[in-house]
Amino acid sequence: MDSVDLNVLRSVLEWRRAGQQVVLYSVVQTWGSAPRPPGAMLALRGDGVVIGSVSGGCIEDDLIARLQDGRLAKDGPPVQLITYGVTRDEAARFGLPCGGTLRLTEERVEDWAWVAQLLERCEAHEIVARELDLATGVVSLSGASKSDVVTFDGERLRAIYGPRWRLLLIGAGQLSRYVAQMARLLDFEVLICDPREEFVYGWEEQHGRFVPGMPDEAVLNIQTDERTAVVCLTHDPRLDDMALLTALNSNAFYIGALGSRVNSQKRRENLAALGLSADAIARLHGPIGLHIGSHTPSEIALSLLAEIVAIKNGVAPMQKKPLQVAAP
Known part of the structure; x- marks a missing residue:
């Protein structure tokens, strides 16, 4: 787990404690030459402030634009899938090299108790798995091993945190x-x-x-x-x-x-x-x-x-x- 992504979660915790709305984006799948690996994260605050990275920059700009132009839903399913770079032209538009494709989860962070628990366990030098159920938005935490990797089956995202x-x-x-x-x-x-x-x-x-x-x-x-x-x-x-x-x-x-x-x-x-x-x-x-x-x-x-x-x-x-x- 990149320490940049742990800093993303620290900001998510700080923002939610302050009453701010937060949407968390996670890379779940890549094809071709994607700039960031599965598990990479970006948090978008309700006023458009971002921390983290899921690409080289252009996708980040579009995620902010989704908030500003109303494409970011404020109700409905708690988690949605977003795909960038399906065509070569779109990949070029978003700066994805060699026709790369990137799929993200768009997750409204409502119950943020799991963020505090995850950070606490990582600070205690634990390796932790976070499982996100895309249908319900429910997050569960469990122990993980150094050899575990990010997995996504279309219904559940399992990401690994902590120093491996x-x-x-x-x-x-x-x-x-x-x-x-x-x-x-x-x-x-x-x-x-x-x-x-x-x-x-x-x-x-x-x-x-x-x-x-x-x-x-x-x-x-x-x-x-x-x-x-x-x-x-x-x-x-x-x-x-x-x-x-x-x-x-x-x-x-x-x-x-x-x-x-x-x-x-x-x-x-x-x-x-x-x-x-x-x-x-x-x-x-x-x-x-x-x-x-x-x-x-x-x-x-x-x-x-x-x-x-x-x-x-x-x-x-x-x-x-x-x-x-x-x-x-």
Whole structure:
């Protein structure tokens, strides 16, 4: 679930609590090259204010126009289906590339208690499914798993909310704070492990969740899986290597450690000396991130997350010159 869409729901809750009328649009099906995936959301307030996105912009303009010219029904069925881009000419009109087609639900948000409940459960790091019955407009919430996807059978829409990707940061220093902020925008659940108490101050507002114990224990305790990235940022090999020895034998899709090329070479040699296999060591990303000439903490964070997102999305990142590991 895109964090942009959670912000849409936060606005829906705020507007309804203030007595405003709200219509919620959700992408349920796409054909061709649609700009936004199923599940993407947009909320339209009664005075024409919008938040969120279901396309590149032109459809948003038409949704506002529906409110202003009276096409948006104020009674009747609580949920309707709207389709854009049925013909190639209409697709071009609404900026849908390659003749794409987009189908949306148009949902009047009357009983908004489910919005508050959903947001509360997401803030508690739960993954939640929202089922919308198109005939009645009734919404029900239930638990979901990381592998669940948006489904629509013509009668019910089932959308998934909450962080399904996780990022474990070893170290709570300045760089970790930048990484955490950006990762949250990319819809990662951010976990932090740092046994050094002096680095904990100020994390309350970063929306990261601390994992107690030493780094190797943290990797085990969170049950690291194929939707987890582990990044070591302490610059202290006693902490970073402790996590790496465990993480490199896990199913994490990305494992990286901060350091120069020279330090990354030394780290690989140390890990080999500690008995880690060559195959496991080959999984380590270091130096971390894509090469963008980064120097500042925010630039390094951007570089790191660009690499993580590329791998998450199945895109091969820019090639790096391989580091050789000396035989132990």
